[in-house]
Every structure is written in C-alpha cells, then in structure tokens.
Amino acid sequence: MFTDTLVTIDGSKFKAVNSKENNYTPKKLQFHIARVEKHIDDYLTQLATKDQEENQLADDRPIKEKIDGLKKKLSELKALEDEINHQPDNQISTTDPDSRLLVTQGQTRAVCYNVQSAVDTKHHLIVTHEVTNTVDRNQLCRIARKAQDAVGIKEITVIADKGYYSGTDIKDTQDAGMTPLVPKGDTVVV
Known part of the structure; x- marks a missing residue:
C-alpha cells in the first residue's frame, strides 16, 4: 500500500488526565x-x-x-x-503515572503525552506511531526505523522539524540507509 519513499515525522502533545498539581519534580x-x-x-x-x-x-x-x-x-x-x-x-505524575510535564506550543507546560507519528506523504496515512514521554529530540532514528519497516522500503527520505535535530540521531538515521532532512534548531545538540 505504501509506495512512496518520502515520510514526515512529527510529535503531537495530547493532554493527560493528570493535572499539574499531581505532577512532581x-x-x-x-x-x-x-x-x-x-x-x-x-x-x-x-x-x-x-x-x-x-x-x-x-x-x-x-x-x-x-x-x-x-x-x-x-x-x-x-x-x-x-x-x-x-x-x-x-518527575512523577500521581494520577496518570505515564504522563509527563512537557513544553507545549507557546512554551507553556502541560502534563501530557508526546505521540510520535510518521506519515506517508503520498497518501497522507499514518505509517507508524508511538507514545513517548519525552521531547522530539533523539526520536528521529527510532521512529524512522519503524517507518522504514512499515513501508517495507530501506532507502526512504525522512522529513522532520528542527525539534528533531541531533547530530548523533541524524548520523544513525543515515547509517540505517535513510536520508534525513532536518533543519538545525536554535540550540543544537550534537
């Protein structure tokens, strides 16, 4: 079904049942x-x-x-x-233990989940997804490998936003036979 070799990856925040009052650092x-x-x-x-x-x-x-x-x-x-x-x-969340306090759009903080999704650009269908408790950084290669397995094509091009930029992660993605297209962010972690 998936014939395109171009996949986009992004994270979406979903609010958890846990409130900030029940999240502790x-x-x-x-x-x-x-x-x-x-x-x-x-x-x-x-x-x-x-x-x-x-x-x-x-x-x-x-x-x-x-x-x-x-x-x-x-x-x-x-x-x-x-x-x-x-x-x-x-950190620990008492009501919903898997949720985490994360930075959301506009630099506000909310107790939520970060769902990583890879989407086929031709059909606009979700190729793979995963719920994480962290920010987007260092998620690129792991999600790209899952997308690679799902589409059944080794040499795919992966597009992601600057939140995914990590020199190590980009190199690992390239070593796995993929072409990552990720702009450098304001703060670069190598």
Whole structure:
C-alpha cells in the first residue's frame, strides 16, 4: 500500500488526565516538604504556647489532629521523593503515572503525552506511531526505523522539524540507509 519513499515525522502533545498539581519534580517536592514542615512547626509552637498559658482547660485535640495529618502528608511526600530519584526524567505524575510535564506550543507546560507519528506523504496515512514521554529530540532514528519497516522500503527520505535535530540521531538515521532532512534548531545538540 505504501509506495512512496518520502515520510514526515512529527510529535503531537495530547493532554493527560493528570493535572499539574499531581505532577512532581524534585524542586516542587522540596517546596511542599518545606511548607508542610513549617506548618508542623507552627502548630507545635501553638501547643507550646497553650501549655504555658494559665488556662489549661483549652482542648489540644484539634491541633494534635492537624499535626498528625501533616506528619502523614510529610511521609507521603518523602516517599514520593524516593520514587522521583528512581525516575529517569526526575518527575512523577500521581494520577496518570505515564504522563509527563512537557513544553507545549507557546512554551507553556502541560502534563501530557508526546505521540510520535510518521506519515506517508503520498497518501497522507499514518505509517507508524508511538507514545513517548519525552521531547522530539533523539526520536528521529527510532521512529524512522519503524517507518522504514512499515513501508517495507530501506532507502526512504525522512522529513522532520528542527525539534528533531541531533547530530548523533541524524548520523544513525543515515547509517540505517535513510536520508534525513532536518533543519538545525536554535540550540543544537550534537
């Protein structure tokens, strides 16, 4: 069915079920941990102040319950911190674990998936696709090889935008018998 030797590759961002509030990076976790620790200290100070007051009849239970809740939250955050350290991209999404915080159009950040697609230019049909958790860079050769297998032609020409530009990736694509056409980006990674 695929007879053309020209394939285009591009990535599309699809919003995930996870919100930014449920996506954590080391910096964001440190902020939340410090905030919870400060709240615990504030409540402990309130308890100490109540102990020193003459009126010992005041009920301490609500403050102690808040401290217990905050300590539980703190242990959850520290557990997340351990998990993040084992992630290759140093982030974790709690609602939709496969989604990632990525830069989208207009340089905004959203929790989403990056779907890589290769399209046959003659029929405008998707030749192959793959869901990734990373930006487009270093995806060219891998997706191009999948397209090469799908069309059944070894010597294909692959067109991609500047987000795919990587000297190593372009060389690997050429070594696989393909001709990559990728413009240099503003920031070039070799």
